[in-house]
Amino acid sequence: MMSQDNSILCALDIKDNNIKNVSVKDAKIKKRGVIKHIKIVNAELSYSLHRCPQCGMNTLVKNGKRTTNARLASFNGIEYHLVLKKQRFLCRNCGSTCGAHSDLLIKNHTMTKQIKNRIFSMAKESFTLSSIAKIIGISANTVSRILYSNTKIPTRCVHLPENLCFDEFRSVKNIFTFIAIDADTHRLVELIRNRLSKTITEHFINSYSLSERQAVKTVSIDLNANYQLVVHRIFPNARIVVDRFHIVQLCSRALDQVRINSLKKLPDKKSRIYKAMKSDWRLYHLPEEDVDDTHIKFIVGINEFMTIQNAIDIATDEIPIFKEAYDTYQSIQRSIRYHDIDLLQETISGYKRNGTAMDTAITTLRKNKNYVKNSCLLPYSNGPLEGTIGKIKKLKRNSYGFRNLEHFIKRIKLICA
């Protein structure tokens, strides 16, 4: 019997060796008028116990059994009901009674710990409530109750990291939710229901002492989020780092804008230059030093044989403002790539306005010159946050959006823990 018990327990993923005489049978139950096929797992919970928990004497004797019902996690959608006969004991000395206990069971609960753990591990994988319910074989309401009402979310993180990333994402009802993660470990630090400066400032000042906040060394931000003042107020010693990918992205978008505007002004839609600027736009984003200027190949779009460099030159030779935007973008990209702070400063301060989208991009960088400089000097960026925000977006998509912000935040904390 022993080895058969072990195989069944193993198949059911139960890790309590005191559960014995296990048998599984098919059964039918009627639930709200519907007949359901279920599996019933019968077993006994027994072990020898001699010392009385009340009086401490070695006077316990076996005293019958008591049956408990609990739900096990399902692997195939079929419900598994555990009917467990628990050994009872009676103390011959003081007359008190006690019973055998299994770690599988939760006190006053018909769910086993097994189910609870399965729910949490599936929630971490961004499964929806209804898929969790279906796979485990319990109701969506029970899943919701276990996930949301029994989880206590700490109001602050235990240890405020020295290097942080700040950003925001669209959450429930299109409200922007603020997010901060540890720049080194990528662990979630804070989720704040909105992104108002007042809410963020109050949250950090109320949750963390001044000395904790003074210990923060860097905060990476995106330029369009405007967290500069907030960061200075919360963390008096922190240096702001503008995300370097964001800097490149800002100029890359400006380059595209200039290209599209130049394209609109071209009279001949069948000209080489039109075809080049319209379909081979990716070439302008290649780092200049990687552009091939020796090997001739067929360039789709222009539909001619030439080098990549030739293809790029078609537009830059003809349109001076596009050439300027291209050169500016290339210098910014190179300075960020090689941490070349002199080139970065030269490009930003030497830029001459020409009435294009690049003006706006460079003006933004000029206004934030010191923070932009840090992106060359310090190793931090908002890159890690993209992974986290990606996970959040996946969760949101899977769940067709959350209506309840608290639930959404709890789920995010689960997947980012």
Ligand SMILES: [Zn+2]
């Ligand atoms: Zn006793």
